[in-house]
Amino acid sequence: MKVLVTGGTGFTGSRVVPLLFQNGFEVRCLTRPSSDRAPLSTLTVEWVTGDLSDAESLTSAMHGVDALVNIASLGFGHADTILGSMKEAGVKRGIFVSTTAIFTQLNAGSKSIRLAAEEAIHTSGLDYTILRPTMIYGSNRDRNMWRLIRLLRITPAMPIFGDGESLQQPIFVDDVAQAVLLALKTNDTIGRSYNIAGKEPLTYNQVIDTVAAALGKRVWKLHLPYMPIVRLLQFTERIGLRLPIKAEQVLRLNEDKSFSYEEAKRDFGYRPRSFEEGIRSEISKLP
Ligand SMILES: NC(=O)c1ccc[n+]([C@@H]2O[C@H](COP(=O)([O-])OP(=O)(O)OC[C@H]3O[C@@H](n4cnc5c(N)ncnc54)[C@H](OP(=O)(O)O)[C@@H]3O)[C@@H](O)[C@H]2O)c1
Incomplete structure (x- = not known):
């Protein structure tokens, strides 16, 4: 199975792409001319240059793939272009990484854009799965x-x-990668949205x-x-x-940010590590 990944060079994407390879997927990555491909340089990625704001480059990147794994943020208003390109290129299956930040009670800048993106995905008629991670941590690329x-x-x-x-439930980056892989492999996730979080608040x-x-x-x-x-x-x-x-x-x-992942556990066997386990593994890598 061949997938197109957006955001593959980012913090989360650079953990998703190797996992897809390990599990037998062929991976094409859409990157911008300015993207740093170094984090994936040891893998036989098929690189294509484009931008989420450029429908032509996106549609051409999608030709010949079986699914899209969209890790790049939905908070910049590109959802309609992405969905349009999928339809144009005949790509029906898509995994979309969103965020539990859509549930904030605060008047956050990108909230309405992200909500509109999810709504566009829900009504797209495509075989979508939305994954909403909480705050992601792990590796020296995490900003938290x-x-x-x-x-x-x-x-x-x-x-x-x-x-x-106030409650937090940070998720380890490799657990996000695992959730992407499992959701992609599980047809029961089609047409559904899942909150994914660390083991406990x-x-x-x-x-x-x-x-x-x-x-x-x-x-x-x-x-x-x-x-x-x-x-x-x-x-x-x-x-x-x-x-x-x-x-x-x-x-x-100061806002509670704990989220149940019971549906992800039930539908695709999502089982995250505890915060203590994640943190200890990070600290063991300190110089
Ligand atoms: N980090 C968190 O704590 C967190 C929490 C919840 C949800 N999320 C969600 O998880 C996803 C990944 O987050 P992250 O922190 O791993 O992201 P990141 O490190 O900031 O990486 C973003 C990726 O998206 C690519 N990208 C951005 N704009 C693009 C465009 N216009 N065209 C093509 N590619 C573009 C970037 O490419 P370049 O290499 O060219 O910059 C990069 O590969 C996002 O959807 C985010 O909303 C993140």
Whole structure:
């Protein structure tokens, strides 16, 4: 079976593509002229150059494949072009990586684009499966836990905006890759959308404690009231001052983000690792 992968050079994609190879798939990757193909350089990928915003390049990349694995974000408004190209090229099967961020109560910028993308996929008439991961971590390409590990490694104290009791359920990147593979191989997933998450929800305090324990240390958690910080950040954003953290990130940290993956378990045998297991394997790779 031959698949076209978009986003194959990214953090998640670079773990999905090798797994597809290991499982006997032929893989064609759509990349932009600027894409760094190095993460996949040891594999016999068929490379095609194009862009999700360019219907012609996308349709031509799809000719001759049996399925699309769309890992590139649905948050940039390309869904209609992707679905149109699939129809044009006669590709009926598609796995689409979305995000549980569509459930946020916050007025996040890309939420409406992502919801519209999912709606377009639902009504496309194609054999789709949507996978919605929570926050993805694992490898030094992750922009979340890898940073936290490096920070907690050197600091005796960690400021936390809020009481740290909101729930998180981060998913290990290889579990996302496994979910993509299983969904692709399981016809029962056609026409369905699945939330996929780490094994269990944890409070942010537990996230900090788990990482610190895996580093073999204790970190003092310094809880700060978060609304004054949010207001301050919103003010700095209004006057155009750039800080490393945004008001929306602080608000999101204080929102519960736990999601059941029971349907994924039932339909395609999804079984994620625990956060402790994922973090310990990351820490074992530290130089
Ligand atoms: N990271 C998370 O915590 C997280 C959580 C939940 C859901 N997700 C979802 O998971 C998916 C993968 O996320 P990620 O963090 O692994 O992404 P990433 O590292 O940012 O990689 C994005 C990939 O998409 C490609 N891409 C972006 N725009 C493109 C365009 N216009 N045309 C062609 N290719 C384009 C990039 O190509 P280049 O190499 O050219 O840049 C890259 O390969 C996304 O759909 C994201 O929304 C991520």
